[in-house]
Amino acid sequence: MKNYTLKQMKNLLIRTTTSLSILSLSLFNAKPGLTETVYGSNSTRPDSLKVTFYQLGISNSDFTKVFSVLDSESGQEVDISNQNSVNDMASGVKPAIGTYTHFFAVISNTYKMKGSANGCYTKNISVNKSNAVFDASITKENGVTTCTNCQYDGWSAATSNSAEFGEASLREQAYGVQGDGEPDFEEAYGPVVPLTNLTVGGNEVISAKMYLTNSSNPYSIVEEGTAINALPASSTRDRSLYFGELSSSVIVSDDSEGIVQIYFDYSNGLAFDDDCDAVVFNSGDFDMSVITE
Numbered sequence: 001m002k003n004y005t006l007k008q009m010k011n012l013l014i015r016t017t018t019s020l021s022i023l024s025l026s027l028f029n030a031k032p033g034l035t036e037t038v039y040g041s042n043s044t045r046p047d048s049l050k051v052t053f054y055q056l057g058i059s060n061s062d063f064t065k066v067f068s069v070l071d072s073e074s075g076q077e078v079d080i081s082n083q084n085s086v087n088d089m090a091s092g093v094k095p096a097i098g099t100y101t102h103f104f105a106v107i108s109n110t111y112k113m114k115g116s117a118n119g120c121y122t123k124n125i126s127v128n129k130s131n132a133v134f135d136a137s138i139t140k141e142n143g144v145t146t147c148t149n150c151q152y153d154g155w156s157a158a159t160s161n162s163a164e165f166g167e168a169s170l171r172e173q174a175y176g177v178q179g180d181g182e183p184d185f186e187e188a189y190g191p192v193v194p195l196t197n198l199t200v201g202g203n204e205v206i207s208a209k210m211y212l213t214n215s216s217n218p219y220s221i222v223e224e225g226t227a228i229n230a231l232p233a234s235s236t237r238d239r240s241l242y243f244g245e246l247s248s249s250v251i252v253s254d255d256s257e258g259i260v261q262i263y264f265d266y267s268n269g270l271a272f273d274d275d276c277d278a279v280v281f282n283s284g285d286f287d288m289s290v291i292t293e
Contacts, residue, residue, distance in 0.1 A: 036143075037283040039152060039271045040136035044117035046270040048167065049081045052108035054218070054239070058100035058250050063219045066104075067096035067252060075108060100250040103198060103205045105242040106218045113157075113270060113279065114167040120272035122279060123159045124166025128173050128181050128234075130156055134271075134278040152280060153177055160276040168279070173234035174212065183231050189213075189222045194242060208244030212237040 052075040057068035070076065114122050134154030139147040153176060157168035175192050178184035190211030198205040211221045214232075218239045222231060271280050 036141070038140045038268065039134065039280050039282060040273055041138055042118050042120060042272040042274070042276075043268045043282055044115055044270050044272075045267040046081055046113055046115035048079050048112070048114045049269065050077055050079050050112035052077045052110070053105070054108070054215075055104070055106040057104060058246070059102050059104050060098075060100060061102055061245075063104075065096075065098050065100070067098070067100060077112075095252045095254060097252055097254050100246070100252065102243060102245050103208075104219075104244075106213075107240050107242075109173070109212055109237055109240045110169060110171040112167055112169050115270045116162075116165060117270070117272055119160055120158050120276040121160070121162055121165040122157055122168040122270075123161075123164040124168070125157050126169040126171070127155050127157050128171045129153050129177050130181065130278075131177050131179050131184070134273040134280050135275055136271075137274050154273065154278040154280040156278050158272050158277050158279050170279070172212070172240070173237050175210075177234075182234050183228060186226060186228055186231075187224060188228075189231065189237065190241075191221075191224065198242065198244060204247060205244035206247060208242065211241045211243070213239045213241045215239050 053070055054072055054075050055066075055068050056070040057066065059066045116122070131153055132151040133156050134152040136150050136152060137148065138145055139150055155168065155170045157170060159165075173181065174183040174188040175190065176184045176188050183189065191209035192211075194208055194210040198208045213220060214236055215238050218241055221241070269282050271282050273279070
């Protein structure tokens with residue numbers, strides 16, 4: 001869930017038994033003014049973008065104190081391009097008393113995507129990320145060209161044949177891969193900076209990082225500086241962990257209650273390459289807020 005975007009904000013209200021004391025709620029309905037990255041010149045809003053969530057919430061810096069707004073051992077698949085599928089993400093939440101300083105999310109590192117644009121189609125295939133398969137004549141960041149005629153790692157899950165149109169299953173086994181699909185740099189399991197802009201209550205998550213972890217201990221990360229030949233095999237990576245410090249601490253009391261509001265913005269999130277044979281994700285936005293009743 002690294003990069004996506006949606007031009008019309010969708011405010012998704014979910015009533016729970018939880019209320020977090022988050023400052024700057026005046027920013028609640030404002031789209032975060034953060035970086036927008038677009039790969040190539042052939043992007044579109046996906047017809048569907050399915051992500052499996054396992055946990056979503058707030059914590060302290062070392063995960064010894066965790067308050068999950070969503071906590072599902074088996075995972076909850078959500079089409080985040082569809083408002084109705086997100087409505088039941090957070091339910092039966094009970095306040096975990098304490099002060100929290102960080103935001104976190106644990107999701108599957110496999111995403112399901114379907115969409116088409118300008119004669120390019122996703123196809124019904126399950127693939128891992130591949131080395132330098134995405135050809136982009138132009139790459140822009142906040143509308144400014146940053147690279148021309150560049151190649152990126154991506155997924156060979158696109159076609160120009162409409163008869164092959166279908167849902168692609170995209171596994172991100174490493175953030176950078178070599179020809180055999182295994183990691184090609186030391187921090188290939190993180191930390192990397194997510195292209196998804198993360199905010200809580202309209203406040204930016206500071207120094208947000210993303211890691212590829214394992215379901216047996218999703219908070220356990222590979223130590224920075226680990227040599228490439230000492231990294232675990234990519235087959236062991238089945239979770240993505242998002243983690244970052246909150247701009248303001250969150251205080252949860254025993255009588256807290258309110259409305260959790262989750263906002264996804266993914267309108268330009270699917271990018272096809274110039275050859276119509278590969279896809280990547282553009283940048284996007286996520287916000288979780290709470291209104292006190």
